[in-house]
Amino acid sequence: MDATEPATSTPSSTDRFDVAIVGGSMAGLTAALVLGRARRRVVVIDAGHPMNEGVAHSQGFPTRDGVAPTELVALLRDEVAVYGVTVIDGRVGAVARNDEGFTVAVDGHEDLVARRVVLATGGRVDLPDLPGLAEVWGGDAANCPYCHGWELQDRRLALIGDQTKVPMMARILTQWSDDIVAFAGAATDMAAAEQAGIEVERRVPVRIVQTGGRLQGIEVDDGTVVPCGGLFVVGLPVAGSSLAVGLGAALDEHGFVAADREGVTSVPGVYAIGSAVDPTHQLTGAADSGTRAARWLNHDLIEEDLAAR
Numbered sequence: 001m002d003a004t005e006p007a008t009s010t011p012s013s014t015d016r017f018d019v020a021i022v023g024g025s026m027a028g029l030t031a032a033l034v035l036g037r038a039r040r041r042v043v044v045i046d047a048g049h050p051m052n053e054g055v056a057h058s059q060g061f062p063t064r065d066g067v068a069p070t071e072l073v074a075l076l077r078d079e080v081a082v083y084g085v086t087v088i089d090g091r092v093g094a095v096a097r098n099d100e101g102f103t104v105a106v107d108g109h110e111d112l113v114a115r116r117v118v119l120a121t122g123g124r125v126d127l128p129d130l131p132g133l134a135e136v137w138g139g140d141a142a143n144c145p146y147c148h149g150w151e152l153q154d155r156r157l158a159l160i161g162d163q164t165k166v167p168m169m170a171r172i173l174t175q176w177s178d179d180i181v182a183f184a185g186a187a188t189d190m191a192a193a194e195q196a197g198i199e200v201e202r203r204v205p206v207r208i209v210q211t212g213g214r215l216q217g218i219e220v221d222d223g224t225v226v227p228c229g230g231l232f233v234v235g236l237p238v239a240g241s242s243l244a245v246g247l248g249a250a251l252d253e254h255g256f257v258a259a260d261r262e263g264v265t266s267v268p269g270v271y272a273i274g275s276a277v278d279p280t281h282q283l284t285g286a287a288d289s290g291t292r293a294a295r296w297l298n299h300d301l302i303e304e305d306l307a308a309r
């Protein structure tokens with residue numbers, strides 16, 4: 001199969017799956033790979049809007065540094081297909097308990113039935129309302145120096161976003177550039193940043209100035225353009241789905257699903273992994289959490305099957 005060709009199929013409501021995985025990006029497809037290899041009947045439903053949507057290259061994933069995120073997902077889809085995993089392109093509108101486990105309602109498809117559910121619904125980036133930001137996002141603008149610091153190194157870097165994080169992130173960015181301008185609100189204590197040689201800009205950004213997707217600077221509220229060649233926006237991700245809320249699962253203080261290291265949530269039979277649980281995960285962390293949860297979930301099913309013998 002061509003690596004870019006989606007491995008989509010349309011199961012019927014009479015199909016019974018061991019596991020339904022909502023979200024088919026790094027965490028969900030990694031869990032599917034482990035469960036497929038454990039000879040589980042697995043269905044993955046994916047709406048196709050991962051947290052890193054619009055990013056041209058993913059960095060730091062071992063053996064695939066610099067690959068396009070879409071290619072990484074396509075490769076994973078090919079791999080899970082080998083083990084008979086079903087992948088549906090679609091959006092899950094609701095998950096509810098039934099006598100056999102869970103009913104998974106997929107928009108435009110028949111309902112699916114599965115014994116266990118994995119929420120791999122990721123995070124969502126709500127960009128600040130700044131004209132021009134979308135045009136540079138994923139190229140000259142990003143949110144994490146560990147993902148994109150190398151590519152933006154030694155440029156004049158601007159920093160905007162969550163004021164609780166700007167002072168610390170400004171200091172972290174000194175590893176990638178000696179020329180940093182941090183946009184800080186009037187009440188934000190930037191003394192430690194200034195000691196580290198960071199320029200503090202107290203005027204309010206109103207527009208990203210860009211030409212053909214290349215960042216030129218940031219226009220502030222008096223009309224001045226503060227020049228920069230790279231931009232970091234801190235503190236962005238929010239939970240990618242409210243399905244956990246519908247299931248009555250406990251959330252953490254930031255609205256992400258509360259789950260332990262094995263992905264176990266407060267609702268029996270419901271697991272949560274990847275950025276649905278921790279938005280600070282990079283791709284390796286998302287893959288690791290998918291693997292851990294898949295193993296634990298499989299043990300859970302093995303015990304249930306043995307008890308029924």
Ligand SMILES: Cc1cc2nc3c(=O)[nH]c(=O)nc-3n(C[C@H](O)[C@H](O)[C@H](O)COP(=O)(O)OP(=O)(O)OC[C@H]3O[C@@H](n4cnc5c(N)ncnc54)[C@H](O)[C@@H]3O)c2cc1C
Nearest residue numbers: 023025026027047049050051052059092122274275282283
């Ligand atoms: C701008 C940016 C750049 C990044 N760059 C890098 C990088 O270079 N290297 C790196 O290691 N990490 C990078 N990351 C982090 C990386 O994107 C995440 O670690 C990774 O995407 C998390 O994977 P995930 O599977 O947990 O969730 P996601 O990738 O967010 O995927 C969740 C999936 O679930 C789907 N979904 C949600 N709700 C439903 C529903 N109801 N029904 C069906 N499907 C649903 C979504 O559409 C999505 O496809 C970056 C993040 C951002 C924001």
